[in-house]
Amino acid sequence: MDRDSGQPGRGASQRRAIAIAGCLIVASLVAIGLYAWFSFGDMAMTTSGYIALVLGIAGTMALAIGLMSLVFFSNRYGYDDQVGGSDQRKGPE
Numbered sequence: 001m002d003r004d005s006g007q008p009g010r011g012a013s014q015r016r017a018i019a020i021a022g023c024l025i026v027a028s029l030v031a032i033g034l035y036a037w038f039s040f041g042d043m044a045m046t047t048s049g050y051i052a053l054v055l056g057i058a059g060t061m062a063l064a065i066g067l068m069s070l071v072f073f074s075n076r077y078g079y080d081d082q083v084g085g086s087d088q089r090k091g092p093e
Contacts, residue, residue, distance in 0.1 A: 045053075074080050
């Protein structure tokens with residue numbers, strides 16, 4: 001039984017659909033990137049261009065990893081509950 005909706009197996013099919021959609025999005029982005037890369041193949045990129053490309057990818061990945069780790073940290077230690085105005089209060093009033 002799915003713990004969110006109370007219906008058996010529904011959560012698994014939703015997760016599978018989300019995973020398939022995510023894979024399709026990633027595959028299409030890779031295809032667009034490869035098309036752009038090879039269509040501009042006759043143009044030469046300088047060494048500074050490759051350095052900028054690598055630094056841009058590394059910076060983007062570092063930012064994504066940092067932000068996701070902050071989300072997980074915030075969720076693990078309950079900071080989200082404090083900001084969200086949760087109805088669950090600790091201890092008697």
